[in-house]
Amino acid sequence: MLRRDDQDWSGGGAAPREGSPLLVCDLTQSYSPAGGGGISTYLREKRDHVLAHTPHRLLQIVPGPEDRVTVNGRHTFVEVGSDLVRGSPNYRFMLRVAKVRAVLAEYQPDIIESLCPWVLPWAAIHHRRRFPHTALVAGYRTDFPNAHVLRVGTDMLGSVIGRGFYALSLGYAEITYREFDWVYTLGEEARASLAKRKITRTSVLPLGVDTAMFAPAKRDPAYRASLGLGGKGPLLSYAGRIDNEKRADRLVAMFRRLPPELGAAMVMIGDGKLRERLQAEAADLPIAFPGFESDRAGLARALASSDLYVSAMADETFGISVLEAQSSGLPVIGVASGAMPARVPPGLGLLGAVDDVDAMAAHVQALWAGDHRAIGRAARAHVERDFSWRATFGRLFGEIYPAALQQAGARAADRVGRVRVDRREIV
DSSP states (O other), X not given: OOOOOOOOOOSSSOOXXXXXXXXXXXXXXXXXXXXXXHHHXXXXXXXXXXXXXXXXXXXXXXXXXXXXXXXXXXXXXXXXXXXXXXXOSSOEEOOOHHHHHHHHHHHOOSEEEEOSSSSHXXXXXXXXXXXXXXXXXXXXXXXXXXXXXXXXXHHHHOHHHHHHHHHHXXXXXXXHHTTSSEEEESSHHHHHHHHHTTOOSEEEOOOOOOTXXXXXXXXXXXXXXXXXXXXXXXXXXXXXXXXXXTTHHHHHHHHHTSOGGGOOEEEEEOOOTTHHXXXXXXXXXXXXXXXXXXXXXXXXXXXXXXXXXXXXXXXXXXXXXXXXXXXXXXXXXXXXXXXXXXHSOTTSEEEEOTTOHHHHHHHHHHHHHSOHHHHHHHHHHHHHHHOOHHHHHHHIIIIXXXXXXXXXXXXXHHHHHHHHHHHHHHO
């Protein structure tokens, strides 16, 4: 059982007794009840795992339309009233750091897991300074200096200024993540990148997929017609935010390169600031934009009823949506960038250069002309063999959290020792 040893934790609260259940806190900006996303999926799956398979309590702090606390047994869900992100219909950004710190002080979790890079990590760090027994874990889930700073800064301000902000963001990452007792990444490449910044208390945590939910058996032959789509060729699907970061516009551009005689259609499942624009631009194409699918069974039906999965995302840090598509028996057409090559090894799909929509269109035609069903079966076997949420949370609670707790204990004990030495010197 995950536990903390009982010892002298002088200052700012007390550690739980040996063997006692822990209060674990998730802290994130990247949550939306109607926006999907990997972190939203992670929060939901973690809640289910904690309640079904552990004795621990779980506190999840996320942005919401208003301050609200929902308690369901050992699960407490705290929404902090936050404004919508400009241009996003689903995501909010918590700037009320004082409120977040007040919530943390009220509940005093044993472990805080920070899941995004901006603002909130420092709320956790400042809380730990007041309550030194708290163990801090960070999920380094996005290569944000590259994905959020370098690319955006270069596009908006030019390469020189963009690279300047990139250098600053690397320094920020180094200062921030060294403060954490343990950091996990979603792949070895990101872990190696952190090591270059002298952040070495790290682990890799592969995420998972619900293979019972996302399965080829959920295929519905009537799904295509229910979207108002015709054609006898491949039904392409994409599930995720329809925005610039995901390069959703490249998928529409790719579709225009497909020959009409292929008889293809496409469904783009999700919402985002590009949705209305792309829907208008694609009015002459057999592309459906059904919006965000809040029902997981509905998403599973949509994926299993498709033939090929497409994604133009260049900075994917893990790719839960890709795994869900593979679990549903779909080959994947994507880009050779980010985590995509790790999710789509040779034989499970085709990857091309970033933003090369012509290559993507060619890959769609090549997979459809080949034995795409056999590739889909291999993709399903790949997920069943290597990915499960049970394994993910087994590693989180069995390896990463204990490592953080041990580091926190050593840090607190060192602090107590230094306080005692100072007192002797005063005497």
